[in-house]
Amino acid sequence: MQGVKLPVTVKCEINVLLIAVTVLGLLTRLYGIHIPASVVFDEVYYGQFVSLYMKRVFFIDESGPPLGHMILALGGYLGDFDGNFVWNRIGAEYTSNVPVWTLRLIPALCGSLCVPLGYLLVVELGYSHFTALGASLLLLMENSLIVQSRFMLLDSVLIFFLLLAVVSYLRFHKAPKSSLWKWLWLFLSGTSCAFAVGVKYMGLFTYLLLLGLAAVHTWHVIGDKTLCNGKVLVQVVVRFLVLVVMPALLYLGFFYVHLILLYRSGPHDQMMSSAFQASLEGGLSRITQGQPLEVAFGSQVTLRSASSKPLPCWLHSHKANYPIRYENGRGSSHQQQVTCYPFKDVNNWWIIKDPSRQSLVVSSPPRPVRHGDIIQLLHGMTSRFLNTHDVAAPMSPHSQEVTGYIDFNVSMPAQNLWRVDITNRESDRDVWKTILSEVQLIHVNTSAVLKLSGASLPDWGFRQLEVVGDKIYKGYQQSGVWNVEEHRYGKSHEQKERELELKSPTHDDISRNLTFMAKFIELQWKMLTVRNEESEHKYSSLPLEWITMDTNIAYWLHPSNNAQIHLIGNSVTWTLANLALFIYVLLFLTYLLRRRRKIEDIPEACWEQLVLAGVVCSGGWVVNYLPFFLMEKTLFLYHYLPALTFQILQIPVVVEHLYTHVLRSPSQHKAFGGVILAALCSVYFCYRIFSPLTYGQPELTSEELAALRWRDSWDILFRKR
């Protein structure tokens, strides 16, 4: 009974300031978020994914990992959104089934919580509560953060997790040695890092900064000679596990949930491999379920190209021949065209025939086709053999023409033997499997490889994609790899029966399951490599324009009057933040050089505090801003907001330092206090002045709008009456 102290008491300390700024944050962010009840800017983009989540339809979005979309979809789930809304136009009115309020609630909550987090961050950096209050007030009255929080957008969620990660890491770092709480803070930090990266790839920058900071701290632990080797090892391993391994696992976890939630096929199926599609309900599996696994002689198959550039397509032929002469005067064999066709069609069916036998049906037991076997491919509807020969292909003259062979009696013999080369085989006698096997078809006479050239044929080829035989084919190219997508064992001996058979759908049921890791790797790879055509957007901007806020984004305009919402920041705060950064760099360099000469202007502890604050605030700005100069994608002002948040936190830090260490006389203190007050007031006025553009109400007259156009480069919309 000695361990228990009676009576059990709970001490409760409440920081009223913190509560106050939280409430203010909630007020500014949540005030009237259901207005306007129409699609605002990028909601049109994220909304479609929310709808797809509600309908459990698979999609792929190359802009970021799925966690962000999932968090937004949670809002939809809470509001019982059924996903029925057409997200096609900014400004479209929401129908009554769209729970606007709940959809916007989560980003707004995250945005509000950034305000107290800013407070805590400054406190954790070792600065006073006054300073922390200043930091949270600046964040509170930052119009751009407010705008970005109030709609169904991801940046406020990202900033929330970034700040949370940093705050909890600093808590961990400052906590007394080896208490349970200490490790919980580290755990929280690792988790929020993973969440930040999971919301947007951009979170990676801050995560790396945090890892760098943690590495330096760990290095000090390693250098601590009072600890024994075992303890050091434990410390290092735990930090590594929590900050590196766990976030990686969590990241996988997001994809796991994503794939569990989205089990239905949808519009983006075609970007994925057949095996992936087969794992989705109602997608390819509708057609492919229950197909025989092993391709045998006599099988009827469709062959899909592994390359989905420019489009996914199937090997195709039809009753039309290559023109005798092309437009440029070159001649062709005038045999039947073989193309790649991006739609399902009965002409995509081919029959695999054993060259040594006449039979076109599968014997029983079926004789499977193995790696290295020689086959002929017979086109199901026209009964022409797949053939290639030393004639230049129509669009790619350095490659061979591929035809359905027609004998014109012009001493052009049939060359229709193909060797099956399974590229992803495990052994050299592997059987050709439906969907799973990736196959190259190598022409026996010329050793050319059947491949998609990437060009499309002109009108005479119905603009379908060109298929050629490539003799100088090297290594592994997706364009030369095919897989069997639809497959059935042929039963009919007669051509007429066979045509009927080809037109009937295949079915039975067994499902083919990919492992989660295989799906994850494919999905992640597609997300990183698929690039939509980048073009400039009307409101896109360059990183250099962000510092001075030379650009804005019009988010929404009332359909009939002048009420509008813009992403415009608080000019005063932005200027102060730039100034603070500049002063910080000056201070830092001065101290650094003078310390090197052993001239200590400030005590050691104070210097370390200043450095840490600089690493977090200036470092946070640097890592979240500079990488954009190297990016080639379309950039917008909102990409700057995470950097801006860290930069704003620099202001109170510099102010406190100037106040306590640089300005020494009481009169200077008084004057500086006045300056601070004046600055805060002007921040408030600037916030008030621009709040009509932030909240979209009240409506302003054209003159008032013109007065708000502080920079010529801002696009503010005027409605002509």
Next chain:
Amino acid sequence: MEGRCGEGSHTQSPSCAAVRSRKPCMDTGKHREKASSKKTEPRRATRPSSSDTRGLNGTSTEKRLRYSDCDYTPLCPLLSVAALSLCTRFYRITEPPHVCWDETHFGKMGSYYINRTFFFDVHPPLGKMLIGLAGYLTGYDGTFPFIKPGDKYEHHNYWGMRGFCAVLGSCLPPFAFLVVLELSHSTPAALITASLLIFDTGYITLSQYILLDPILMFFIMGAVLSMVKFNHQRLRPFSWSWWLWLLLTGVNLSGSLGVKFVGLFNILLVGINTAWDLWRLLGDLHLSLVDFMKHLIARMFGLIMLPLFLYTTIFAVHFVILNRSGPGDGFFSSAFQSRLIGNNLHNATMPEYLAYGSIITLKNLRIAGGYLHSHWHLYPEGVGAHQQQVTAYLHKDYNNLWLVKRPNSDDFTWNPELIRHGDIIRLEHKETTRNLHSHLHEAPLTKKHLQVTGYGINGTGDPNDLWQVEVCGGKKGDPVKVLRSKVRLLHRSTGCVLYSSGKTLPKWGWEQVEVTCSPYLKETPNSQWNIEDHVNPKLPNISLHVLKPSFLEILLESHIVMIRGNSGLKPKDNEINSKPWHWPINYQGLRFSGVNETEYRVYLLGNPVIWWLNLFSLGLFVVMVSLCCVALQRGAKLGGTKKAHCQVLMEGGGLLFLGWLLHYLPFYTMGRILYYHHYFPAMLFSSMLTGLTLDTFLQNADLLFSPAVSKYILRGGQIVLLVGILHSFYLFHPLSYGMNGPLAHDPTSSMAGLRWLDSWEF
């Protein structure tokens, strides 16, 4: 000399022990190590394979005095390295007697220097100037056209240029030898490095042709060597050898930057090293601030002012030599072109003021802005209106000609009337008779701007063809001066201004530059044009003196043109693009000459054994250096030799590793097209690091084995390395010295069985 230096280090140590300053002490400690290692050198000279036994033989002062560490280099190995590298580089240098790969560019540009014809290239001029000079001195007359790879040289004297490059290429192994020797104080390490470079087929191939790379790498290695030597002089600041190496570093830096912009990475490396050095000096409280400033100023002079001066001198020479009009004219402004003999602007005569009925070309004032251009092709569907394209084009072309017309009539019969500020005109494209036109459609790339098209037939269009002429800084009624006035064209109906965005159109636009109509009316060079050619038969031609640009303006202009050109080298769609990650694993080489079995083939590919050894050593280095760091950080007690090895790894190895990173990683961020040979500068650092790492690794075998066994391991390791390198060179030497007959898949080929990766094309 020797005595003085030995004394220096001798007298330094008691004084620094007295003040307990850490850095200088460590330096003298290193000195002692070095000195004692040198002591064993004479023995090693007689027995080259003998191991490095430094550290074992105490630190007796008299011996340290006898063998100074300053300028001592083992001459015999150095000379054999130099001789071997000359032999390997000059063997069959005249083969093949036709143009190989990029010789077609650089040989041609060398000829341009001999012929004094102006051209444009994305690289700075020094490399090509040196090639030209080498050709000139060896009797090449500049008449060979270098049209395409495979052209036979016949009687033309090409060996001089190749030989010049080979000489510079042969300097790399000796330089690397000296650098590694300086950093590790171990002759075996230096020999390993040198043999890696001598017997690498990639370096041999790259050194045997008329290319910029041997010249570039010569300067890079020169700079690194001078820098390392300079670091070594830190105990004797402001001595003549200190100044010599400082200035040599500067000279080599300007040389490497003068050949290719890759030299910037080299400057970065030297810059970081210098900053680190200055930081150390600043922390040395015995050094007064005045002395520190001296150091700072000396370095600023040697490493910034001097290279800058030399670099500008290179350009000055370039512009003085090339004074005749040539293929590069159109990239430059009208003022620049007027300098060139033979250009139509050189001492030009044309009507002075613009008038109705004139035929003109309009040049954008943005640097390398191009001429207003149009052609028969239309904008594709989905890109604004389906009308004729209007672009900006850098080359001189008849499609750049425009006819100036009155707003309402095509009649030119009356006397010519001058166009004045504020007048309204139409511009008819001479070749296609369409009018310059704009309307409320988005421009193809710059979506904030409006599209500009060619519209109408035979000069009849609509009111959207009207443009108002505005002379910058002019007032109503001012005439428009040809060449000298900056003109803006304001679109009448939408109020926007004719603008060249500088963005390259996709394939449908023939990769020409986008022209738009900008609603933002700020005066920028993008929206200003000048009239360059001007033909009006009704007006008298007057000799015009264009304001000649100053040298600094020319310098700036040519740099911007070069940078634009560089970033404009985008990979084509169907071309197989080499990725940076391909390079260290030797994934794919480059065809220098020949494809088929019947041709004489040379294939640029590193010796795979050497390259994979380098890759392995990079990993080994990282592991070893981390172990060192952790051991030191944990305060482990290390013996004298081990401590010295740690220091070699961390300082010498660290420098080389940094060099490798700086010459390699930036390529990941580059959007331009990349080639395999871009990796070779980084590979130099990697090879040097390999020598240093492997030698240290072998010497530390005694951590695991008994001293006797580890001695065998050390020797055995060195022999295995040497034999491996020689044997692989024997196997792969046909890559550099030429292959004939069947390709590698044929068992009778000389390369049969050697195509270890499918991606190699031989």
